[in-house]
Amino acid sequence: MDSLQLLMDGFATALQPQYLLFAFVGVLLGTAVGVLPGIGPAMTVALLLPLTYTLDVTSAIIMFAGIYYGGMYGGSTTSILLNTPGESASIVTALEGNKMARMGRATAALATAAIGSFIAGTIATVLLTLFAPFIADFAVTLGPADYFALMIVAFLTVGALLGASPIRGIVSLSIGLFLGLIGTDTLTGQARFTFSIPNLGDGIDVVIVAVGLFAVGEALYVGSRLRSGALPIIPVSGNWRSWMKKSDWKRSWKPWLRGTAIGFPIGAIPAGGADVATFLSYATEKRLAKDPYRQQFGKGAIEGVAGPEAANNAAAAGVLVPLLTLGLPTTATAAIIISAFQTYGIRPGPLLFDSQPALVWALIASLYIGNVVLIILNLPLVGMWAKVLQIPRPYLYAGILVFAGLGAYAANFTIFDIGVLLLLGVIGFFMRRHGYPVSPMVVGAILGPMAEEQLRKAMAISQGDALYLVHSPISIVIYSAMVLIIVLGVWLKRRQARFEAAMSDIDTATIRTVDEEIAQQLRQR
């Protein structure tokens, strides 16, 4: 129970008033920004990063944990409350949540999402606490060839599984890998692809890649085809204490637990991140639903919100397992976290648990605290989040651009970075426009240099014998697992695509009548 003691020490740190305040502010800002339409968790984390630049390491990490959990959660409020027909398939929570909201059950949907996130987040953090030290101990024994194998797995799964089209994912990944190469080679000191520009000598900061692709690219893309007219927002009413009826609790608790069981492992292995987990949870709930509720799926079944939301948050904690123990980012958000840690002077990986135990355990403790803050904030403040959704879009996206500019400028305080950011934003714009996922590019940019380092270490050990890469049993296991994960992942993706295709033409007529009813009720008020 050594790790229990360390965890208690972590709590002792994280519960100090000033750190508690940072956790609180982090969750608040993370949720507020995550709620904004058009801003996903990766963009939330990237945009709020400058806030932590000047803090001391512990405060920065604790605040960052809050931002991460807040940002992961914030999106569900958006998809439940925003009345956006047509795109609901992209966020599984919206499948049922949005329909529940349109039938006047927005509060129940929000409550089951919030409580489910809390339960799943807490259980998953417990699992992280239990597993991470063992995996870190194991990871210390891994050689460079094994690490290289892990990174190849991450490349292929991220490239092939994030986004709808594998070939477009690989294109995106390879551009990211190229961006990672720009700069001075660490081993030989030679400039690579710097185009003789001195500013490129240190390479391109991953934060700039992420902010450029996510924030600037998104703003340009949304601007190019901005929805005209205001989106109707579904009103939230009633006291939050009475949001969930007894039957709602009864129908929700099993999906919460199942969602956690699905989300955590999928987050922990690099198999496509939270997207796949939420979809899988949704499909499971739909199949397991008992008869009276079964036909409600597609028309606002609470199980379809409870399960995926739990899976989403459990996956968010699961992603931290390879991140903290192996230093391996498997999603764009994780890539930004790694680069943030690097700016704080921390290198996530197996040695982190040994070299800076106080820091790691303070971080894990603050994850527990962040979860509690999340639920305390989210239930009472949901009315405020609903107001955030009403920000006029021109101001919202202009504001995003301002913070993107701030993030880029604050990284090195040169206007050169702003130019790089704009260029990346334009690339991100065209990628979105033509269906190229941007996340693999971010992951490639951070993981590429790490993979090169491990490969060269391995080659130095083996004196150039390429067979060394597959000589250890562990690396062979990893490569075999890769084949399995990819086959499984592609199969899941296929199912998801088929599922969404079937989903989109189910009951627009019913939704329309419900919509009209809501509109009528609003008029009568």
Place this chain on the structure above:
Amino acid sequence: MTSQITTGASAIAGAPRSRRLGELAFIGVIIVFSVVALVMTGFIREPVGSSNVLGARVVPYAVTGLMLLSSLAAFVAVLRGDVGAPDEGEDVDTEARTSWKTVIFLALAFASLMVVIPIAGWPAAVVVLFTGASMALGSSSWWKALLLGLGLGVLTQLLFGNLLGLSLPPFGAILPGLIESSGVFGG
């Protein structure tokens, strides 16, 4: 700009075609860039007698090679009818025609940061960017955008510059005595 030629019924048949050409052009640029990068890789200097088994060129060759092969494969996929679906989003109207004017104005507004920050400092740069971007996105009144931009500029300067200690230039080069602030690189 070309999309304005197609109107009415022909737009329905014409949309996939223009999308396809657009993606071909995009991926074509990547292919050309990959070839350039592949050639550049050959010019990376490898110090003679360096003790590394794996030199500075090996991974760049692999990466640029992957970039070329995958983009060629994507090009072929588009030619065979697999055209990428545009991203969806809460505020995206997938049926709307692309407004290139908005994109260009947004990019210009953002680019203005590079000029205004050194000359007039961070808050002024925010005013220009915010006003320009919200006008490009169809804000209803320019003075509201201007006021909001001013508020945001001053607020971020106070919060990040003064409270958190990031060295954001408050004024820039136009004010006497602060000329050197345009050349500040980090703290």
